Amino acid sequence: MSETHDTTGDAPYYERHIFFCLNERERGEDSCALHGAKEGFDHCKKRVKAEGLAGRGGVRVNKAGCLDRCAGGPVAVVYPEGVWYTFVDEQDIDEIVESHLKNGQPVERLKLAPDVGR
Amino acid sequence: MSETHDTTGDAPYYERHIFFCLNERERGEDSCALHGAKEGFDHCKKRVKAEGLAGRGGVRVNKAGCLDRCAGGPVAVVYPEGVWYTFVDEQDIDEIVESHLKNGQPVERLKLAPDVGR
Numbered sequence: 001m002s003e004t005h006d007t008t009g010d011a012p013y014y015e016r017h018i019f020f021c022l023n024e025r026e027r028g029e030d031s032c033a034l035h036g037a038k039e040g041f042d043h044c045k046k047r048v049k050a051e052g053l054a055g056r057g058g059v060r061v062n063k064a065g066c067l068d069r070c071a072g073g074p075v076a077v078v079y080p081e082g083v084w085y086t087f088v089d090e091q092d093i094d095e096i097v098e099s100h101l102k103n104g105q106p107v108e109r110l111k112l113a114p115d116v117g118r
Numbered sequence: 119m120s121e122t123h124d125t126t127g128d129a130p131y132y133e134r135h136i137f138f139c140l141n142e143r144e145r146g147e148d149s150c151a152l153h154g155a156k157e158g159f160d161h162c163k164k165r166v167k168a169e170g171l172a173g174r175g176g177v178r179v180n181k182a183g184c185l186d187r188c189a190g191g192p193v194a195v196v197y198p199e200g201v202w203y204t205f206v207d208e209q210d211i212d213e214i215v216e217s218h219l220k221n222g223q224p225v226e227r228l229k230l231a232p233d234v235g236r
Contacts, residue, residue: 013232017200019182056235062184062185063182063183063184065140114131
């Protein structure tokens with residue numbers, strides 16, 4: 001873990017990086033984890049791998065802690081676009097993978113409303 | 119957690135979103151968590167708050183699972199720019215906060231080399 005600093009260009013390491021809030025609060029408080037976040041993450045990871053999109057230069061499906069937009073949970077965010085999603089089921093995830101992660105077209109119907117916060 | 123889909127514009131919810139790999143492997147394998155990742159995260163969170171940068175329209179300092187660039191650990195990535203960092207101490211974090219998160223100027227000396235992977 002040394003000699004690892006950049007001396008060259010700035011090509012993105014991942015073309016797209018999606019982060020799923022998997023936060024689970026203590027004392028039974030509401031959280032993304034209680035609304036299928038882990039299931040969405042697992043399904044997304046599986047689909048991205050099956051589509052051959054996973055890895056460097058492609059797509060990374062990532063666990064994240066609280067993204068602080070809990071009122072819209074379960075939530076995920078795709079960078080570099082900064083598109084936020086709220087999802088319900090595997091079909092929603094399939095659409096995000098196929099349309100956005102694979103083809104660069106955000107899924108309008110699943111976007112989180114801009115005023116949704118904690 | 120309903121009626122939360124976007125119907126309007128696309129202003130970014132966070133101006134900048136930094137994710138720290140806090141992954142801790144089982145069986146004592148090497149991981150970011152063994153190289154000061156949590157300390158870097160905690161310090162970054164504290165500094166961002168102290169600078170008044172935290173929150174909507176500002177900066178979010180986020181926990182993340184494995185970012186899969188373990189050989190450069192501890193690592194963090196800043197979006198939307200997609201700039202990856204490897205850091206050693208609190209001064210490194212201070213520089214990332216001041217230069218990049220606050221003023222939009224990536225810290226060249228702390229960038230992760232592009233070929234660093236797992």
